Amino acid sequence: MKENKLIQVSTLNDLMLGDYEGSVKIKELMKHADTGIGTFDGLDGEAIFYKGKAYNGRATGEVSEMNEDDSVPFACVTKFNEDVQEKEFSFDSIEDFKEKLEKELPSKNYFYMVKLNGTFNVRVRSCFKQKKPYEPLYKVACDQREFEYHEIEGHVIGLYCPNYVEGMNLPGWHIHFLSKDLKHGGHILKVASNNATYKINKLNQWNVILPDSKDFSTFNLKEDLSAKTTAVEGSSKK
Ligand SMILES: [Zn+2]
Numbered sequence: 001m002k003e004n005k006l007i008q009v010s011t012l013n014d015l016m017l018g019d020y021e022g023s024v025k026i027k028e029l030m031k032h033a034d035t036g037i038g039t040f041d042g043l044d045g046e047a048i049f050y051k052g053k054a055y056n057g058r059a060t061g062e063v064s065e066m067n068e069d070d071s072v073p074f075a076c077v078t079k080f081n082e083d084v085q086e087k088e089f090s091f092d093s094i095e096d097f098k099e100k101l102e103k104e105l106p107s108k109n110y111f112y113m114v115k116l117n118g119t120f121n122v123r124v125r126s127c128f129k130q131k132k133p134y135e136p137l138y139k140v141a142c143d144q145r146e147f148e149y150h151e152i153e154g155h156v157i158g159l160y161c162p163n164y165v166e167g168m169n170l171p172g173w174h175i176h177f178l179s180k181d182l183k184h185g186g187h188i189l190k191v192a193s194n195n196a197t198y199k200i201n202k203l204n205q206w207n208v209i210l211p212d213s214k215d216f217s218t219f220n221l222k223e224d225l226s227a228k229t230t231a232v233e234g235s236s237k238k
Helices: 012-016 026-032 094-104 214-218 226-234
Strands: 005-009 035-039 046-050 053-057 063-065 074-078 087-091 111-127 144-161 172-179 185-203 205-209
Touching: 005 026, 012 074, 012 226, 026 053, 026 074, 035 111, 035 144, 035 172, 046 074, 046 111, 046 144, 046 172, 046 185, 053 172, 053 185, 087 094, 094 172, 094 185, 111 172, 144 185
Parallel strands: 005 205
Antiparallel strands: 005 074, 035 046, 035 074, 046 053, 053 063, 087 185, 111 144, 111 185, 144 172, 172 185
16 A cells, blocks of 8 residues: 555644643654654744754744754654646635645545745744743744745645544644745745645545653543634734
C-alpha cells in the first residue's frame, strides 16, 4: 500500500486546554517527515517544517531555525511527495484560497498537505512563548503579534482536515507562511497571490502520537471547544 501518512503530535483539544509541553523532538519527527505545521515547546511561535528543517515564525516577526533537540507539543507533518503535478494558482483572499483548493480535492474525507510557491500579500500572526503555569489557548490567543508583508516571495504550507476530526484537529484548512529568504513567517490570517503554484498530497494514513504528559492524562479531551478553536485559529485583531 502506498504510504501517504499524516503524522500528528497530540490532539488539538489537548493544546487548546493548555498542554504546551513539547513531547516529541524535532529530530524524531523529521526521521519520518519533512513538511508541515505546528508549534514549539511552550507555544513558542508558529512551526513551519520545510524541506526537513524546522523554522519558527516568532512573535518578534523573525524566523529562526530550531535545533533538532527542540520539541513540539503539537504538529502535523508528512513526507511530502514532490512527484505530483504542479498547478498554477491565483486567489484574492484566504476565503478564495480555501474555496478554490477545496474544489480540487477528490474527496473531503481525507487529509491533504499543500505546498505553494509564489509571491504573496500575506498577514500572519504568531504567539509569544508562554510561562508556566500554562493558561488555555483560547485565553492566551490575545498574546500575539501580527505582521503584514506585500509582494513577498515565499511558501505556504497547509493542512486540510476532514470535518470528522473535530477535537482531534482543525476541520478545513490551517496554513502557515515562510518567506523565501527564511526571515519571516507565521500562521496565516489573510493571503492573496496572482502568481502562485501548488502541489498537493492526499494523505490516507493518520498516525497520532499521544503525549506522555500529566495534562494529557488528566484533561477532559472530549469537551466541545470547536467555537473557541475557530476563534483562536482565525482571529485577527484588525
Ligand atoms: Zn497555525
